[in-house]
Amino acid sequence: MPFMKGPAPVRRTIKYLNSGQLILKDKIKIFSVNYNTFGKHHEGAKEFVFWNIPQVQYRNPNVQVLTLKNMTPSPFVRCYYEDGRDLLVDIDSRSRHEILEHLIKVLGKTKAQLDAEARLAERKDNPANFGYGCDRHCICEIPGQLPCPGTVPLPNHMRGKITHPRF
Template identity: 40%
Template sequence: MPFMHGLMPLRRTFYYLFTGKDQVQGRCTSVRYGFSSTAIKRRTARCSRFRFWHWAQLQYKNPRVQLIKHVDTVITPFARAYLKDGREVLFDLEGMTREEIESRIARTLGKTELVEKREELMEIVKLNPADFGSKCKRQCMCEIQGTASMYSITAST
């Protein structure tokens, strides 16, 4: 298999996908990324490295965001994000390294560290609705509509 040689398999490992920092906020619906593979190499080489290394991470970290690649549609590389309220955010990526592109997208569309920490804590604290007890949402199973208590079953038989 040709894709299992070189650096290609590294980009598909779970650890590499999980270490991606590009997590877009919920207000973004889709991101278009356009570049030219036939233009002058020094213009687009850096952007193609971003696409090579970070595209899979973007897809993994943002499952609800539609990511679209436009190859050979324009000469200068760009990224355009569409927000839920109808606005568009345009990024000019010409001459930027992959780290600069990643930081620009993270600064503009990404979640802040405070939001990420809060979501992480909410995931930890998230209670299972099937749990019962003093620190849970329901004290006893008999509080759920449709469940019979032990006393009503024995009294009717």
């Protein structure tokens, strides 16, 4: 399995990617992390990029995620909103867990918002569903499907009662 090669291949598993806690607000369109690959005060930012950025990208498919390396004296996160504003978050000398907790508090959706979205996603009925509690009682109500055998008898060749001679 080629996807299980490289440093910490667990980062590419679906279970790990789904376990991400940072779900950004809908108004955020660009999420960028600026850090250096050297320096003691950049360690938390470097670990955050390594362990948590894949989760952020997976859980926020409509957000562009950028990582800019070796361009700044101190690490920071900058978020750009859809109306043109931006927000700067200082992550200097913080561990990756502190960074994640702070970003969830500042940029993430609240627990109430996530619960409301989950309830709305559950309620959404798929038009392909039929049966008790759905819009359609039977598949025969969909145009192009065979009618119910209870109302219109099936053709003989579909009943399995008549055998055809073999050629």
